[in-house]
Amino acid sequence: MAGWLFADMLLVLALVSMGDRGDPLAARPETEPSTSAVATPSPEPSRTPAGPRSVARKPVTVRLTAAVGDSTRMVEQLRAATTRYEGREAAFVLTFGQAPEPGDGQAYARDVNKALRKARPEMFTDATTRDFWNGGPSGSADLEIYFYTR
Numbered sequence: 001m002a003g004w005l006f007a008d009m010l011l012v013l014a015l016v017s018m019g020d021r022g023d024p025l026a027a028r029p030e031t032e033p034s035t036s037a038v039a040t041p042s043p044e045p046s047r048t049p050a051g052p053r054s055v056a057r058k059p060v061t062v063r064l065t066a067a068v069g070d071s072t073r074m075v076e077q078l079r080a081a082t083t084r085y086e087g088r089e090a091a092f093v094l095t096f097g098q099a100p101e102p103g104d105g106q107a108y109a110r111d112v113n114k115a116l117r118k119a120r121p122e123m124f125t126d127a128t129t130r131d132f133w134n135g136g137p138s139g140s141a142d143l144e145i146y147f148y149t150r
Helices: 002-019 071-085 102-119
Strands: 062-067 092-098 128-134 140-147
Touching: 002 140, 062 071, 071 102, 071 140, 092 102, 102 140
Parallel strands: 092 128
Antiparallel strands: 062 140, 092 140
């Protein structure tokens, strides 16, 4: 039994280690082979990433306060809170809706996530959203927005 537990823990440690590393393809500069035999100074190699995009590790946190069902106020607050991030694209959003009951909190979070797509369609159209509950009085939500890196 102890052997299986050790093997499982080693597997988790390996996955965490691999997930913590940067993208090796994005770190390598693209260089083109030289076609002439004469040594000529070449321009700096291109530093544009060649690999897939990655997600920023630190989220942007937003606090929203609006009455249940007041989507207009939700959209206004979300627009104001995300103005400085225009031009960026969200990878995923975790939304924690506050309510005394879990079902009500998740429903509020779902409404907030719908308002995200109305507030900034270019930023949140392809973003994955998750609805969570956070105990407390109804009418507010905490969002964690994870953007793609540039």
